[in-house]
Amino acid sequence: MIAGAIFDADGTLLDSMPIWDNAAALYLEGLGYVPEPGLGRILYPMSMAEGADYLIARYGLSQSREEIVCGVSAAIEDFYFHRVQPKAGLEAFLQQLQERGIPMAVATSSNRRLVEAALKRLGLLSRFKGIFTCAQAGAGKSRPDVYHLANRSLGGPKPQSVWVFEDAFFAASTAGRAGYRVAVVRDPSADGDREQLEQLADYAMEDFTDFNGFYQQALK
Incomplete structure (x- = not known):
């Protein structure tokens, strides 16, 4: 069963992790x-x-x-506002969920303004009930507060019927311990934890191109 879906932003919805590695280098260059x-x-x-x-x-x-700090921040902002791309297959995946009446929200540790700008430019913002940040929740993803906050926007279904999509091991672990079902989306930045991620995941995804594979698992 799937009563809702909560998506991380960086490394999950957005192919954005490289900018966090490269922003200072771009500034220096x-x-x-x-x-x-x-x-x-x-x-x-x-x-x-x-x-x-x-x-x-x-x-x-x-x-x-x-x-x-301002210079590096400007490089990051420019990337989100003008260049960041979605993960492969994302738009069609979200469309499939929406057509099935499954509400969606974003739970991120990043700056809301940056994530919102990226999703708006990519034409994806309207798919979500809202963007919820760790700053709003008052805790990072070592605690499940931001997932609970996002879940309330979906109508507050039981966590066991809500899927959380994450790329990072510590965040996926938190969601799983809180009772959510966890779909792990591969990102190269987390390849060092790949074996652990696949072990804890209810479903492991290379990207968003195989909706049917995910949905069959979600219905179990």
Whole structure:
């Protein structure tokens, strides 16, 4: 049974994970610097401010921390507003769910404005009851609050009848522990956790091109 569907945004609906690895490199290239290999991995555990401090120290930038944060943020914003693409097969997959009367919502840890702009440009925003963020929920995806918030917009069906689509292991684990059924959508950024993801998933998907395969599993 499927009474509703909740989708993560980055790496699930949107092929957006590369920008988080490459935004700082794009910023440096715009200033005429050659970024070091693996810069995204170096900056990943840092906050934006910490990352700016690293760039200042490593590359001798004359820009202030605030200027660097704004510059990197602008590169990310430009990507969402103008360039990010949906995962393969997504539009038809959402159409199939909508035709079956299955309500949908987005649960994301990202900035609502960026996700909304991307979905609007791609013609997908109207498919969803709403976009719900971890900031709204008051907790990250180590807790299920954002999924519960999104679920209420679907009419509040029991979690056991709602599918959560995720690409990240920690988020998929949280949804599963909260009682939701979990569909894991492959993203290269999570390939290191692929075996664990497939073990915890109720359904594992390469992309959104096989609706029938998913729907048959959902009806069980």
